[in-house]
Amino acid sequence: MASFNKVILIGNLTRDPELRYTPKGTAVAKIGLAVNRVWKTDTGETKEEVTFIDVDVFSRTAENVSQYLRKGSPVMIEGRLRLDTWDDKQTQQKRSKLGVVAENVQFLSAGRPADGGSTGGETARPRPVAPAKPAAVTESDAPAPEDDDVPF
Numbered sequence: 001m002a003s004f005n006k007v008i009l010i011g012n013l014t015r016d017p018e019l020r021y022t023p024k025g026t027a028v029a030k031i032g033l034a035v036n037r038v039w040k041t042d043t044g045e046t047k048e049e050v051t052f053i054d055v056d057v058f059s060r061t062a063e064n065v066s067q068y069l070r071k072g073s074p075v076m077i078e079g080r081l082r083l084d085t086w087d088d089k090q091t092q093q094k095r096s097k098l099g100v101v102a103e104n105v106q107f108l109s110a111g112r113p114a115d116g117g118s119t120g121g122e123t124a125r126p127r128p129v130a131p132a133k134p135a136a137v138t139e140s141d142a143p144a145p146e147d148d149d150v151p152f
Contacts, residue, residue: 005080011035019066029062057102074108
């Protein structure tokens with residue numbers, strides 16, 4: 001039987017990324033993601049539900065996440081679900097938690113300033129972009145003259 005394990009999430013970080021390295025030197029960043037769902041009830045009342053998800057990011061992507069993202073940063077995560085199980089040392093019971101292993105991380109806002117300084121909790125502003133020079137238009141590229149006889 002075939003199987004498919006893929007998730008796509010868009011949300012905001014609930015805390016700063018925690019970057020660590022495995023004994024073999026692979027970077028691992030642990031992040032928390034809050035994903036909101038807003039809907040209206042039959043009475044017209046607006047409701048909101050927040051889901052908190054733990055995400056593990058590996059390798060160079062983990063280092064980039066740790067360098068450029070902070071608590072509150074908007075991000076899109078593509079990845080797969082992973083079930084972690086362990087024995088609770090206090091209650092001796094089996095415990096489990098569903099999390100996400102990121103395969104692709106897309107930053108949805110501008111990063112930290114180029115000097116590496118902290119943004120101080122302020123929202124990062126995108127850098128201004130110089131307007132592109134208009135391309136030269138040739139006769140073959142020019143739009144066709146409008147026809148006033150079109151009824152719509």
